[in-house]
Amino acid sequence: MPVRSLKMQLAAVGSVLALIGLTSCSAGSSVPEADGTNAAPSASSAAAPKGLETYYSQKLDWKDCGDVLECATLKVPLDYSDPSGESIELSLNRRAAENASANLLINPGGPGGSGLDMVESSVQSMFSEDLQAAYNIIGFDPRGVGKSSPVTCQTDAEIDQGRQENLRAWLPEDQTQIIEETDDYAADCTANTGDLLGHVDTVSAAKDMDVIRAALGDKQLDYLGFSYGTFLGSTYADLFPKKVGRFVLDGAMDPTSQASDLTKAQAVGFENEIDAWLAQCVESEDCPFSGSVAEAKVQLQQFFAQVENQPMVSSDGRTVPIIDFVNGFILPLYDNSNWPYLTEAMASAVNDGNVDSILGFADIAADRQIDGTYSSNSSDAFTAINCLDRPMNANSDAMSEEATELMRVAPTLGKYLSYGEIACDVWDHKASGHAEELNAPGSNEILVVGTTGDPATPYKWSQSLAKQLDNATLLTYEGHGHTAYGRSNDCITDAVDGYLIDGKGPAANSQC
Template structure:
């Protein structure tokens, strides 16, 4: 679940995953709904035509060798499940076949978050890290509808996306506020112009229906699934619609789908502020912190940098400038993983001395901006999916109230949140994905982290309650997500469940005390 900054409607897993790979090698609270019946007009699943993967974004570049046993394919599904005559949409998939030893269990489907993260690219990068699961599962992931190869939503070219991602999320006066509103309206208009055909049909409920078609096409009797961040919401919606088809479900870094936009914004603001304070405390503990000798001094130096950037953006070459908005994005991105905190200290200190390239690199990574200026779809598909998933369209007064409350929590990360975009969104949304009740499903394991900035810990128990079949595991650690954190206890608990079906006991906590 992507968090701060709000002008980009911001979990992406990308920063945390990149760090792990380097180290290893919403409307008003919805009523709980009953089990929703599958669409009466649902069509029979098609077949997946598997073949070589030809366009994977790999850490080593396009020339990097594919993972042995890796293959890609497409599955045609209805564009509109309520009206199959409206045509189909192709869902792009990737599979990395099981290696053994041990008897193959079946397929294990992943969604790595967002909404809007490419499961095809991410699984290709993460296959080695997930090696223990691959011994008995074919690892499978997909680009959800509206993402990258699956009719990915795009909202303008490089110039438009650069303007959108650079805008400040905390306006200081009416002129800045008007500028933000104009940029967002232009962004939403570009989305409708280039992707209007698919915009109404890319919500989480439709993506959950796609997962059922994927299960059938893979030939699995039950769906075994790992959902991270937004992937926990997608998994919860699937389990609500198809509780009898739930196999082994692991939901890591859980989202509370029932929250209103205001509640979501305030919780994430507090989460990122907590993570930022933890970063500062960690930075100064050994006297080696580059941005300040103590926590107060470091915080003041960062605040001074941001004020300076607001007054005068910092040139970083190639005609680009580091704005206050981009710097806040960079800070937030590094808070997703404790492993990136030392780099954040270095990046902030060099920016304070007049070199903003490292902060810009962090922001670009988070925003999906490539060195050639092209963007992945994540900054477009994230708001597109999020706004379809809620009926809320807050007015200016509501946005200002939320912003005021958020700024009290965090002057650094406070903003009006996702509502700033959904208020201008050209497509109406609905609250169907907020109605979670997986009664009748097999046990679903939910892992929540106490130091998670993007999906605060309290969302874990709330999702467990809504599911009705959830079992909570508490991860006492920093960063977004637990399974890829490197914690041995989390990995053992998760693998015991996914590989051997051992459901963790209620009250399980990691690391073990």
């Protein structure tokens, strides 16, 4: 999750070595049955929760929606505490395998990421051919996201305008305007979204996943979640442990972390990744910085300070203030294979005053299209979901202390991640969730995958989640970037595929 500009930023809380060993899985796993599930649960556990019988009796009516895709919709209650009240609609799609009867539900992260988009555009390049042959890959947009009863706040023009404002939350003279504009933004979200705005929390989305499981006709759910998708998945597992089939949680979030803890860990993660990138950068001819890594880092910080005081302007006339610049700068850090592109983009900005490449990265992060439209509501959903999932302390003294600490532990990026609590302080709906352990007692084995150099979901989060869960195995990718499956090496691919397809999980503490 990159830094977010203005309202996006203020909601921020918030991608190759040898295999040590693979063995058969623990006693909790089993080979899929003909219907694609693991061992069938008892009849009592298969019953629909009281009051939700109508929702759980739905069957998906798949219809062609592209050359290889099928789409369907599903009704779920707006408020699970009042299942007889209003309902909302979820959108799903699937990439069906010719001879597969098993279903694999996926989530790309966020919060605010579209599972529909992932199935449509990323599965063929990310997932192994074996996995695609073994499963029908099912995507869905969680409630409030994309095509599933989306949160709606601003027009495309308003989003563009907000991204071009040079408002720096760490400066007292800018904070009054930020609070005023964020209050207006929250009011727009309330006016344009309605009651849904208070029900897009992760617990509700996890309950939706169980309705999806029932509609698929599966006794247990097989699932692959990335980044925030691990929090969604572990929440489901804790709510419905006996319905857990084969779960892979890649790039884990730590459910016990407070909002400020998440921000600090990410700030440190990206600061470390900057060091790693600069070490590569200064060895190349194109690097705009020179000397040791420490010297190059000072030069980078000085350049950021220049952009803070004098925003750059792109060739299409758009202003690029420091927050949007940092959004673009951060995006290539998610995958170390993109570091050379970051070096080129920074060389253009530093040496030539050309910010177009950095702005292009920022546009990708914001889902802005070439024609100026935004293809998703990811930033609005990001804010709405985060504000419900964890309480945030917007006391001015507390935010100031946090900002000071962020600048200490992450001198390059810390200030740009500070004061995120402002957005949720003016939100009409207060947090319904809180930081707590998720244990999923009695579940089948869950595979947690962590990357040692992951800046967005630091490795220690995967370690923590694997310890919290009642029955989990940690698989470690020793490398850089955010998440591991689909972008790391054959060792990770073979381990994850072996678990999902054959029920053979890696040995405890396996490393790739």
